[in-house]
Amino acid sequence: MNELVLDGEIIRSEEPRFTPSGLQVFEGILHHSGEVREAGGMRRLNFETLVVAYGEVAAKLYQLPLPARITLKGYITPRSSRTQRLIVYITEFS
Template sequence: MNRLVLAAQVIERGALRYTPAGLPALDLTLQSDSEVTQNGLPRKVSLQIRAVAIGDITRPALTLVLGVPAQFAGFLAPSRNGKGVVFHVTSIAAPEPASQPG
């Protein structure tokens, strides 16, 4: 199974473009900073990954505020030039806005 779920923030967003099939596409750079447990020991992991949103998912991707954490899900595929991978985002769960005291 090729499925990736990543807590990250958008640090770069390209201009909306269209695929040859006419679908909207949006290039993103995501930054993830987390702490995981490896071999029973904590490890800090910081990474940037190239991502793309294609189709209907471009609408919510365009509304994300740069630097605000969200959860992204999707799959990995080879990049167009064959060097490295690109995270194809298929769903986004943005954080709920903070409620105002009333």
């Protein structure tokens, strides 16, 4: 199963674009800062990751004033078949 729930701030977005079939595409950067329990202790996390969304979710993300704090649901996959660099695809957010 590949499901992800992550909170953070959208700190940057690219210019809106559309797929050849007309779906709106959102590409941006999410900054996450938090703590997780690991091996009996707390580990501080602070990172940025590329996020992508399509269609209605993309349109709603472009309406947010930046920086925008969100909790996203989605999945992780390689950016393309030619690379193993991972990207977060947003399927919904609040």
